[in-house]
Amino acid sequence: xxxxxxxxxxxxxxxxxxxxxxxxxxxxxxxxxxxxxxxxxxxxxxxxxxxxxxxxxxxxxxxxxxxxxxxxxxxxxxxxxxxxxxxxxxxxxxxxxxxxxxxxxxxxxxxxxxxxxxxxxxxxxxxxxxxxxxxxxxxxxxxxxxxxxxxxxxxxxxxxxxxxxxxxxxxxxxxxxxxxxxxxxxxxxxxxxxxxxxxxxxxxxxxxxxxxxxxxxxxxxxxxxxxxxxxxxxxxxxxxxxxxxxxxxxxxxxxxxxxxxxxxxxxxxxxxxxxxxxxxxxxxxxxxxxxxxxxxxxxxxxxxxxxxxxxxxxxxxxxxxxxxxxxxxxxxxxxxxxxxxxxxxxxxxxxxxxxxxxxxxxxxxxxxxxxxxxxxxxxxxxxxxxxxxxxxx
Amino acid sequence: xxxxxxxxxxxxxxxxxxxxxxxxxxxxxxxxxxxxxxxxxxxxxxxxxxxxxxxxxxxxxxxxxxxxxxxxxxxxxxxxxxxxxxxxxxxxxxxxxxxxxxxxxxxxxxxxxxxxxxxxxxxxxxxxxxxxxxxxxxxxxxxxxxxxxxxxx
Numbered sequence: 001x002x003x004x005x006x007x008x009x010x011x012x013x014x015x016x017x018x019x020x021x022x023x024x025x026x027x028x029x030x031x032x033x034x035x036x037x038x039x040x041x042x043x044x045x046x047x048x049x050x051x052x053x054x055x056x057x058x059x060x061x062x063x064x065x066x067x068x069x070x071x072x073x074x075x076x077x078x079x080x081x082x083x084x085x086x087x088x089x090x091x092x093x094x095x096x097x098x099x100x101x102x103x104x105x106x107x108x109x110x111x112x113x114x115x116x117x118x119x120x121x122x123x124x125x126x127x128x129x130x131x132x133x134x135x136x137x138x139x140x141x142x143x144x145x146x147x148x149x150x151x152x153x154x155x156x157x158x159x160x161x162x163x164x165x166x167x168x169x170x171x172x173x174x175x176x177x178x179x180x181x182x183x184x185x186x187x188x189x190x191x192x193x194x195x196x197x198x199x200x201x202x203x204x205x206x207x208x209x210x211x212x213x214x215x216x217x218x219x220x221x222x223x224x225x226x227x228x229x230x231x232x233x234x235x236x237x238x239x240x241x242x243x244x245x246x247x248x249x250x251x252x253x254x255x256x257x258x259x260x261x262x263x264x265x266x267x268x269x270x271x272x273x274x275x276x277x278x279x280x281x282x283x284x285x286x287x288x289x290x291x292x293x294x295x296x297x298x299x300x301x302x303x304x305x306x307x308x309x310x311x312x313x314x315x316x317x318x319x320x321x322x323x324x325x326x327x328x329x330x331x332x333x334x335x336x337x338x339x340x341x342x343x344x345x346x347x348x349x350x351x352x353x354x355x356x357x358x359x360x361x362x363x364x365x366x367x368x369x370x371x372x373x374x375x376x377x378x379x380x381x382x383x384x385x386x387x388x389x390x391x392x393x
Numbered sequence: 394x395x396x397x398x399x400x401x402x403x404x405x406x407x408x409x410x411x412x413x414x415x416x417x418x419x420x421x422x423x424x425x426x427x428x429x430x431x432x433x434x435x436x437x438x439x440x441x442x443x444x445x446x447x448x449x450x451x452x453x454x455x456x457x458x459x460x461x462x463x464x465x466x467x468x469x470x471x472x473x474x475x476x477x478x479x480x481x482x483x484x485x486x487x488x489x490x491x492x493x494x495x496x497x498x499x500x501x502x503x504x505x506x507x508x509x510x511x512x513x514x515x516x517x518x519x520x521x522x523x524x525x526x527x528x529x530x531x532x533x534x535x536x537x538x539x540x541x542x543x544x545x546x
Contacts (some may be wrong), residue, residue: 305432307457309410324432324457335431345429381414381461383436383453384429 001292003317004154005363007293008151009203010180010354011321015246016205022326023207027240031244032238035230044241051248058255059197060188061214067231068244071211072179072286075198076103078213078224078235079175083144083196083223084111087173091141097158098339099119099151103198104177105335109145119142126288127156127340134166142172149178149197153323153336153352154287155296157185164193173219179203179211180293183254184262195219201243210243235253236252261357266294268355268364273297280375286337286350295355297321300342301371303385304349304378306333318367323350345384399493400458407462412469415451422519424511424530427504433460437468437508441516446474452508459498464488467505476516476524482509 005271006014032041046110056063064099069075084094096108098120108118119137120150122130129147129373145167150157160176168175177194180185183204187195197214201207215234217219227236254261273285282302301309306324313320323334334340342350353367379385400408417423417438427433433456440449450468465489471479480502484502488494494502511530517523 207395303455305456305460308408311458316408344431348429348432381411381453382455383425383434384455386416386436386453 005318005359006365007353007359007363007367008319008321008356009356010293012153012199012202012208013205013356014358015202015207016253017247017252017274019206019249021289023242023246026245034241035228045239047284048239054248055212055251056214058187058251059214060190062217064232065215065217066191067213067215067235068131068247068365069211069213069235070202070209070237070240070243071201072177072198073211075200075211075213076101076177077107079196079198079221080104080107080144080146081111082111082221082224083173083175083219084116085098086220087143088116091143092116093119093139094146095119095134095137095142096146097123097148099123099127099153099336100146100148101152101177101179103210104146104148121147122315123339125158125341126285126291127151127154127164127336128288128291129158131159131162131166134163138166138170142170142252144173144175146175146177149176149181150185150293151181151287151336153334154340155354156182156288156296157181157291157293159331160194161192165329167195168193183251184258184293184295186258189214189216196274198222201241201247201250204250207243207246208268210234210240211248219385225377226300250350262294264357265355265359268359269294269297271361272353272355272364272368274321275365276371278322280372283375284342286340286342293354296352297354298352300346301349301351301375302346303382303388304375306348306350307375309349309351309371312378313367313370316370316374318370320382321352321354323352324348333374342365399495400434401460401494403466403490403492404459404462404494407465408458411452411461411465413449413451413465413472415454416453417449417451419510420515422512422516424508424513424515424531426507426511427456429455432456433504435460435464435504435508436510437464439471439479439486439512439516442452442475445522447471447474447476447479455487456477456501456504457498459494459501460504461493462491463487463501463505466507476513476522480508480524480526482506493519541542 034045056066164174173195177198179200180197195216200211225236274382284300286298306322323337337347420438421441422439425436437454438451442448452464454464470482484506487505488502
């Protein structure tokens with residue numbers, strides 16, 4: 001099968017050809033270290049500065065507030081550990097949610113071993129954080145609230161502006177992991193009351209290995225990566241010039257095409273969801289029915305297991321992902337699916353399909369037709385389905 | 394980690410073309426092991442003749458690629474064997490016949506062995522036969538949710 005239908009754009013995206021072209025000269029021609037003194041490097045430093053300015057402008061930030069990192073995980077680590085260290089004299093309490101990416105959750109767990117206290121907010125059945133629960137969790141010792149912009153598994157959008165507002169009412173720093181939303185959702189850091197924001201280039205048509213942390217002027221943040229004086233002395237490490245240049249180009253394209261791309265993806269997504277829910281029995285859509293990323297669909301198919309489903313999709317040339325335990329190497333299914341209240345056995349049968357502007361309606365129809373066949377085949381093999389059918393006879 | 398690239402050709406073959414999938418009308422013995430919470434349930438049906446030879450085996454499995462492949466291989470291995478020899482179809486034997494399993498999937502082969510034993514136990518109870526080395530299955534999905542825990546994962 002030569003066919004490749006890529007529907008795992010929340011995992012990573014294709015580098016846009018225009019982005020690649022923008023980056024190419026900076027490998028073997030303009031290869032200087034932007035920190036060096038000579039003019040050969042100076043012009044690269046200028047290009048990096050322009051990239052920073054361009055990305056900052058796209059989110060309503062100043063260029064002095066954007067710091068490039070090696071990716072989303074580093075940005076999350078820096079934001080959380082950096083605030084924890086800088087504000088430890090003020091307090092030791094952090095509020096986050098049960099559905100964060102592991103880059104946030106595991107960082108918080110690390111801090112718990114070092115004297116910090118963390119409240120993990122629950123979410124409703126759609127994956128939305130409750131503002132009342134957030135307010136109730138705030139203590140005098142709370143120094144940071146970290147809530148993701150959009151969930152990577154189920155696509156639910158969180159009420160970021162409201163959360164930021166609550167944080168600021170209490171003088172608490174607000175961080176959002178916007179890795180899935182950056183370049184996909186309109187973001188203005190002032191309007192949304194964001195103090196710290198993590199993003200990653202490869203989720204929006206840019207290269208892997210480069211991300212950023214937006215740090216609002218005046219927010220106290222200790223360094224994470226110590227060494228050279230790059231990034232105004234805030235983040236050491238040789239400037240990833242081609243990565244940053246590619247990131248900026250990807251963001252430029254994503255911003256320009258956002259409305260059109262979102263409309264296209266939402267149309268495909270809605271068709272996908274409608275057909276799956278109508279044509280396959282015993283299936284549930286996970287995540288908020290409307291307040292979700294325009295490219296995300298996440299389903300639980302009862303009586304089947306996700307990894308089997310993924311392998312069979314792969315055999316039909318379809319790339320998707322699952323919240324099944326068997327795809328993670330642990331025995332527990334996705335923490336996000338458990339947090340929205342799915343029983344283990346239903347969470348095991350989940351599949352995530354994340355679209356891009358390059359997907360077509362024909363591809364969506366092919367995926368639904370394939371899913372129908374595969375789910376029917378696996379249910380035919382499932383003792384759970386056998387018992388269910390016998391019980392309901 | 395990509396499951397597809399970690400599975401052996403034999404595992405992929407038994408996953409894609411599983412042998413002996415199905416139910417049995419009046420099995421000599423049937424056993425169900427694992428639990429849905431952990432994402433693996435295996436049910437094995439055995440048809441055993443008057444000479445205590447496994448005439449036929451069928452299975453149904455809810456689980457990952459490795460769980461389906463090990464179920465399929467386990468049914469192939471017990472078919473035609475005496476009940477005493479069927480006891481020798483261990484998880485190791487199933488795994489070897491499949492050309493190995495990725496380390497995180499080894500527990501699936503244990504489940505296959507448990508399924509054979511559970512079906513044999515059912516047969517031994519129904520027919521008042523003592524099978525050497527066979528113990529009552531500790532697990533029963535109806536009774537316990539927490540049966541299956543793999544240490545170290």
